[in-house]
Amino acid sequence: xxxxxxxxxxxxxxxxxxxxxxxxxxxxxxxxxxxxxxxxxxxxxxxxxxxxxxxxxxxxxxxxxxxxxxxxxxxxxxxxxxxxxxxxxxxxxxxxxxx
Numbered sequence: 001x002x003x004x005x006x007x008x009x010x011x012x013x014x015x016x017x018x019x020x021x022x023x024x025x026x027x028x029x030x031x032x033x034x035x036x037x038x039x040x041x042x043x044x045x046x047x048x049x050x051x052x053x054x055x056x057x058x059x060x061x062x063x064x065x066x067x068x069x070x071x072x073x074x075x076x077x078x079x080x081x082x083x084x085x086x087x088x089x090x091x092x093x094x095x096x097x098x099x
Contacts, residue, residue: 002038002094003071005061007078007086014055017042020083027079031063038062038096058086062094 010016031037040061044051059080065071072091080086 001064001067002062002096003065003068004092004094005063005071005075006058006090006092007060007075007080008058008088009056009085010087012055013085014053016083016085017056017080020079020085023079028061031061036064038064038094068093 028037028040031040040063041059042056043058043060045054045057048054061075063071063074065074068091075081075089075091078086078089081089
């Protein structure tokens, strides 16, 4: 089943993000390589694809896992969690309807 991993950043998270980004992206890339990633990306803090120093307010990952427990365990071990980037992480089942 698909699961949405919705993360909200702490204030001024950009320096923390930059430090942990390579490990975070490597981990998400493994989901892609396994054919289990539907979408992934950050939420810019301003209305711009390149927010610069404004940074990001959170992230969204939609990926396939055998259970919500496994999705939660995967989300809990994200390098961004370890680096203190996220203030909160919510994992919810996701039903793909379109496209």
